[in-house]
Structure formats: C-alpha cells, structure tokens
Amino acid sequence: MTDQQNEQWLLKARPVGMIGPEHFEHVVTPLPEPDLGAGEVLVKVLMLGFDPAMRGWVEDVPSYLPPVALGEPMRASGIGQVVKSENPNMPEGALVQGLVNWQRYCIAGGDSAMPLQVLPEGTPPGMALSVFGATSLTAYFGLLDVGKPKPGDTVLVSGAAGATGSAVAQIARLKGCKVVGIAGGEEKCQWLREACKVDATIDYKSEDVATRIAELCPEGVNVFFDNVGGSTLEAGLAGMAEGGRIVLCGAISGYNDEKPAPGPHNLMLLVVRRLRMEGFVVIDYLDRAPEAIEALMEWVGDGQFAWREDVQSGFENIPATLQRLFRGENQGKQLLKLADPD
C-alpha cells in the first residue's frame, strides 16, 4: 500500500448462515484522481464502527437502506478526514462522521441521503462512534420515545452489556427506574452492576432467563427493551406486567440463522396483559440527535455514564471484526482503527 493506492473489502457473496471473511474479497486498487462533484469530499477513513445491522445490509431484501451490491465495498459507519473537498462545509483536514465503506479512501457527501457530518471540535473519534454515536441515540429514543418509562418502573434490557443495551440500562437508571440487564457471561454482568450501576443482572449463558426474570421482577416488567429476540423475547414477554411496553430494537440471536426461527409462542400475552410491542429505527430520529447528544454529554460530563470501546486494528482484520458482534466477543462498542488524523 502506498498513498496512491486504495485498499478495499468488496462484498463477494451473500452469506447464508454466519457472516465471515469468506464473504468478502480484499483488493488493492489505484487511488483515482477524484473528479469530485459539487458537495463531495474525498475522505481518508480513520476508524470504522461495526453494527449488527450490517448483517442485514448484505441480504438482497428491501430494508430501510438498499442492500450492498455484490462487488461493492462494504458499507459501514465511520470517522474520516477530508483530504480533498468540493464542499465548503467540509474543508480539507476536517474530521467527518457518517456512512463510509470498508476502504482506505472513499468519496462521500453530495446528494447522499445520509450525508457526512463534521465532528464537533475536540471529540475523540472513538467517543463519536460509541457513547455519542448511533447506538446511544438508538438507546435514548427507543427507550424514552417508544418505551416511555416512568420513575419507579421496572425496565428489563437484553443485550445489556453491548453498546445500545448498556446505554439503555443507564438512561433507564437515570430516569429513576429499576433496571435488570441480561448479558452473556459474568464479566459482562459484573461490569453492568459495577460500572453501569444496574440493580440486577441475568447471565443468559448460565441461568434460566424466564425463571430469573420472575424472581427479580416479582411485580412484572413495565418496559422490556429487546435487542436479542428469539427465546429471550419469549422469556421477556412472559415476565411483563399488565400494560407494559416492549421495545423491539433488534433480534441479534437470529441474524445469522439460515431459516428464520418461529416467532414467540406466547404472543397472546399481548392481548391478555394489554401490552404494546413496537419496533423503531434510529434513522427516523436523526433530526432530533442534538437533544440526545446534549443529554448524553451532561451525563458523561457528570461521571454518571459508563461505556466501553473495543478497538481492534488492521485493515486485514475488518471482516473478522464484524463476526465478534455475533459471537459476543465485543466488550462495548466494536470499533477498528485504521489511522490517526494527520
């Protein structure tokens, strides 16, 4: 690799089952002298974020974003530095955040539906993608707008030690709720109790989730924020209090299934217990991002909010890093650093 070359991971095949490096092709191409259109910028990618949703982006099915085409560089969230600009709002040298690709350099901006944003002065790239990133916005709007917790409510969170889940758990705690987090393994559960200060945890790898929900939430769960789906959703449903709200944020346990698992067997509880179950997608809330960022900055500034960044490195490790999310290997927001800003 020289400064005149680009390096890319292209989508080679649509995965059936677990996504992995075999579905991507590594190529080195000349860095074209970019012919930038109005509003476009050439960006050097500095840091990549990894999101379970990326598994959905490689499926050839309609979704809230078009599928990544075969032969195209994989799409990802990330931070970059502008190296050439036709956009007065993003001058050369500016650090920018938004959708980039698994490549060293990409052209972005212009008429894109998801434009890049200039990072606020002094924000470290890792924090921009983690505690102030899309997963925290997901937690903020999903919990507060969809879940509508009230002080004193019991809030159950699955995937609770992850980027989204740990933010949900702490926002619920800061709003005066009792919080129970479900996560895989004692290390993650301990971090939730000690750093995130949740009231109780359930280690789904060693405990029966439905039994523990009943023990820990004897009055029932008022808000269940579900990141996992499958048997976890079924167990959470069984523990709901009358009039409770279930926020469907994701269903990571099924993202790599070859055949979709059957839905929960106990959906009639929605009727019997007068429950509301509602999904949402964070991009619908992006115009309200400043509201969430302001609250998060205050909580972080006051030392009331914990988060973890799991920073991998090496361009060659990009596809394998995505797999870490589906194996529960990530400790907090999964990132990969490619370069420092100039």
Ligand SMILES: NC(=O)c1ccc[n+]([C@@H]2O[C@H](COP(=O)([O-])OP(=O)(O)OC[C@H]3O[C@@H](n4cnc5c(N)ncnc54)[C@H](OP(=O)(O)O)[C@@H]3O)[C@@H](O)[C@H]2O)c1
């Ligand atoms: N609706 C939206 O707009 C939106 C936006 C962002 C994210 N999401 C969803 O939010 C969820 C969390 O995303 P994130 O980016 O914050 O990732 P994350 O929670 O930081 O990482 C994924 C975690 O999922 C857990 N997991 C993986 N496979 C599992 C399985 N089979 N059963 C149970 N848990 C499993 C693992 O934790 P353990 O070690 O605890 O198993 C892993 O660490 C995902 O479902 C994602 O799709 C939705």
